[in-house]
Amino acid sequence: MRVLITEYLRINLDTEMWECRRCGHEHISARENYKRGMLVYDRDPTEIHKPLLDTKLYERTYSPDPKWCRILEYYCPQCGTMVEAEYLPPGHPPLYDIELDIGALKLQWKDREEVKEPVIGPDLALEKVKNNRALHAGHEHGHKHGQQ
Amino acid sequence: MHDKISAEEQALLDKFLADNQLFLGPDPEIMRNHATTPRSKAEDEILKKGLDPHQVHRVRGLINAALSEAFTMVNQMGAAPGAKWGDLVTGIYTAQGDLTMIAPHGIIAFAACCFYPIRFIIKNWVNDPTVGVKDGDGFIHNDARYGGIHNTDQSMMMPLYYKGELVCWLSSTIHEGENGACEPGGMPAAAESKYDEGIKMSPFKVVENFQLKRDLVTFLQNSVRDPGLQLEDMKVKLHAVMRLRERIIAILDQFGRDALMGTLRVHLEDTEAEMRRRIREMPDGTTRVLQFMDSTLRENALQKISLAITVKDDRLIMDFRGTAPQFLNRSVNTNIASFKASLCTGLLQNIWPDLPHTMAVMSPIEIITDRNSIVDAEGEMPQSMSLMPLFKGCVVWTIPMNKLNYSVPHRYSAVIASQYDQAATFIYGGLTQHGDVTGNFCADINGNGQGARSHADGEHSVSPVFGFMCDSGEHEINEEDTPIIRLGAQRLAKDRIGWGKYRAGMGYEQVATARGSGMWGFMTGCEGSKFPSAQGLFGGYSCPSYQLMKIKGINIFEELKKNPKVVEVFDIVELMNKRPIPGGKYSSHDMGMTFELCNEGEIYMICQGSGGGYGDVLERDPALVMKDLAEDLMSHENARDIYKVVYDEKTLVVDEEATKKLRDDYRKERIRRGKPFDQFCTEWVTPEPPAHIPYFGSWDNPREIYATTMGQRVKMSADQLQGAFMLNPKDLRIMQLESEVERLQVELGAHRNAER
Numbered sequence A: 001m002r003v004l005i006t007e008y009l010r011i012n013l014d015t016e017m018w019e020c021r022r023c024g025h026e027h028i029s030a031r032e033n034y035k036r037g038m039l040v041y042d043r044d045p046t047e048i049h050k051p052l053l054d055t056k057l058y059e060r061t062y063s064p065d066p067k068w069c070r071i072l073e074y075y076c077p078q079c080g081t082m083v084e085a086e087y088l089p090p091g092h093p094p095l096y097d098i099e100l101d102i103g104a105l106k107l108q109w110k111d112r113e114e115v116k117e118p119v120i121g122p123d124l125a126l127e128k129v130k131n132n133r134a135l136h137a138g139h140e141h142g143h144k145h146g147q148q
Numbered sequence B: 001m002h003d004k005i006s007a008e009e010q011a012l013l014d015k016f017l018a019d020n021q022l023f024l025g026p027d028p029e030i031m032r033n034h035a036t037t038p039r040s041k042a043e044d045e046i047l048k049k050g051l052d053p054h055q056v057h058r059v060r061g062l063i064n065a066a067l068s069e070a071f072t073m074v075n076q077m078g079a080a081p082g083a084k085w086g087d088l089v090t091g092i093y094t095a096q097g098d099l100t101m102i103a104p105h106g107i108i109a110f111a112a113c114c115f116y117p118i119r120f121i122i123k124n125w126v127n128d129p130t131v132g133v134k135d136g137d138g139f140i141h142n143d144a145r146y147g148g149i150h151n152t153d154q155s156m157m158m159p160l161y162y163k164g165e166l167v168c169w170l171s172s173t174i175h176e177g178e179n180g181a182c183e184p185g186g187m188p189a190a191a192e193s194k195y196d197e198g199i200k201m202s203p204f205k206v207v208e209n210f211q212l213k214r215d216l217v218t219f220l221q222n223s224v225r226d227p228g229l230q231l232e233d234m235k236v237k238l239h240a241v242m243r244l245r246e247r248i249i250a251i252l253d254q255f256g257r258d259a260l261m262g263t264l265r266v267h268l269e270d271t272e273a274e275m276r277r278r279i280r281e282m283p284d285g286t287t288r289v290l291q292f293m294d295s296t297l298r299e300n301a302l303q304k305i306s307l308a309i310t311v312k313d314d315r316l317i318m319d320f321r322g323t324a325p326q327f328l329n330r331s332v333n334t335n336i337a338s339f340k341a342s343l344c345t346g347l348l349q350n351i352w353p354d355l356p357h358t359m360a361v362m363s364p365i366e367i368i369t370d371r372n373s374i375v376d377a378e379g380e381m382p383q384s385m386s387l388m389p390l391f392k393g394c395v396v397w398t399i400p401m402n403k404l405n406y407s408v409p410h411r412y413s414a415v416i417a418s419q420y421d422q423a424a425t426f427i428y429g430g431l432t433q434h435g436d437v438t439g440n441f442c443a444d445i446n447g448n449g450q451g452a453r454s455h456a457d458g459e460h461s462v463s464p465v466f467g468f469m470c471d472s473g474e475h476e477i478n479e480e481d482t483p484i485i486r487l488g489a490q491r492l493a494k495d496r497i498g499w500g501k502y503r504a505g506m507g508y509e510q511v512a513t514a515r516g517s518g519m520w521g522f523m524t525g526c527e528g529s530k531f532p533s534a535q536g537l538f539g540g541y542s543c544p545s546y547q548l549m550k551i552k553g554i555n556i557f558e559e560l561k562k563n564p565k566v567v568e569v570f571d572i573v574e575l576m577n578k579r580p581i582p583g584g585k586y587s588s589h590d591m592g593m594t595f596e597l598c599n600e601g602e603i604y605m606i607c608q609g610s611g612g613g614y615g616d617v618l619e620r621d622p623a624l625v626m627k628d629l630a631e632d633l634m635s636h637e638n639a640r641d642i643y644k645v646v647y648d649e650k651t652l653v654v655d656e657e658a659t660k661k662l663r664d665d666y667r668k669e670r671i672r673r674g675k676p677f678d679q680f681c682t683e684w685v686t687p688e689p690p691a692h693i694p695y696f697g698s699w700d701n702p703r704e705i706y707a708t709t710m711g712q713r714v715k716m717s718a719d720q721l722q723g724a725f726m727l728n729p730k731d732l733r734i735m736q737l738e739s740e741v742e743r744l745q746v747e748l749g750a751h752r753n754a755e756r
């Protein structure tokens, strides 16, 4: 039985391992920080958020300040998929972001059926925005509903 | 002396202390408790007798309709710009002051904070012979230290008596804006103490026999820049609450007191039970997130918000310890109650939008903070720009909750990355073209880009982070009332995107100037000019940084008269790079700007922002990349460098095979350059924050908090946080320039000596 944890990570309850959802690579024990099974790269944020203004004319150009902010990119060591992009000040310890109780997880899934592909939930907030806009556009009596 | 006193003596002592309390300040017993109160005796009797669920359903529907009608009244009649765009609420509370329901389109955050002042009234004024509470009374309040989001919001609260018994409370709140603070518009970034924040109303009686007391209204009008607005909206709120009262009395006449009081309580209890059920569905464990705020709106300062969410059975604990300490003389602090209201907003806007909008959703959630941190500041701290941490509170759930929620077999709502979380709008003030004094903010605050979703791109400029019900208003109305002129259309901010497999919704450019005023000015209150604010999810990138741009020393109206084609298109990047207006002083700044005068025709430019992206950029469908190019949302350079797509720039036809190869090669390149985590950490992690960053918050140990105070870095124990005192940026600048002058004088002297 495998449990989907993120777009790119799942936990194999039988082996108690973190796995890659793209290539099946076994990263590390599910009782460990999955990041320990990843490759990391310290990315200059100005390569991703490029300066839009002339850097000779201006110091602030829509790019983050690379002396204040770096992007840690985490890759699956087997398929190279980017699993996380973590924005941190230089030198800040990476965050232990997912720490699950594996024993409890096993118990919880004892009677659940395996989910292979995640279901897509309704975007309720957006629906409400659209309904509201339709209401405004249709004046007081409009009972129009947003599309989708 | 004896160690123990009897219960009787204790009661006497308590009464003595209560009677002689010097000042009824914000009461920690009220302000630190966000949970619903237990059933009252009356409620317990009603619920034990049993309620007909069909009747509960009907009564609930009628209350909703009544709240909605009162909401519409305020929305249509309110004078404040905030009222027109939906920044308001109407609400109903149990007799002991638990907020049960708000109008369906009301601002959610109010659902989690409007009850505090009512509890204050119940605790302090009901039995006070000099105040008292009776039928026909109405109470006003604005100071968020007694409950509320921030001090721009003013409430009208009224008890409802039925057959002589207090059965519930009713209220209406509007974001009024102007409140007599040291800067116009009610949210002064320049406030250095709470006494710069303008009028601070603790809850007091301003209505008797359903009529406004003119003496007190006059006092309030005398305290703000917009006396007309103050009076008009007090009337509007009073009449809306009175209309709401009539409707509730009709429900009471039809169904009886038990049905109403029972329904209000059952609604709270049902909501809390559903919250606990959903928490139990999630896996046990902890997920964490860090947010970094990079400005105090006076200077750049990197402030950490640290959150660990722990789920254990039906308990959910939010632990904010390790967060930055409060500022003694900067306005970006918030009190804990307001911060919890922002958390409620985030929960109901981003995580479970299908749950009822009531304070009961927060009841099962435990919240831990360090006292005197920026999210739990003391009452004396200025907090007029509390929006900064509050907006962060609205989105702080998104990343860690998606990590907890993703495995749950049933999805209540879509998986979405963070929405853009800055108040990217012009706040303004001065003399209008009609000669009136005013101060407020533009509705562009309501155009935050949506985060990318697990199944689709985010929606552009969708809503403010604090409410999906707010509209971006109409600029024509704004131009009639104020000297603000918009130059050009609201263009989407090209290339300023949270990249990902699905990209975020984008924000738009705001290019503004002023005309026809003797004195006019702007301020902006945003962070994220150095450190991006909206976070991506599951490998998606954050939004970029955003800046404030100015073109000063010109009058665009004169220039356009001289040459109608002087500006081809009011596009920020083009204007700044091409500099088409002769004689203009072009500059780029942090997006935090205290109030500044804008001469006629000078140009100020900011952007609404993009949300965070979702997933790995290499998984983005090349067809979607072409669509973004066709819609001019991004440039070819980014299509190639970020998304690694091979295509024909003219026809936008994708070479699928070459794209696949390029992407496969790039994945190999990632594997080549990436380092194993443990090895990476030994090279990357430093024992302390970099010396060149004024850093606030924990680093590796959540119990040790860094700050920069009086220009010096200090380290404190998290249990004993002291506020940081910031030096005046102008003093710092003067010091810098003086030492520069000194250096140049020495140099000049040496030069002259050499010449002799």
Ligand SMILES: [Zn+2]
Binding pocket: A020, A021, A022, A023, A024, A025, A076, A077, A078, A079, A080, A081
């Ligand atoms: Zn993989």
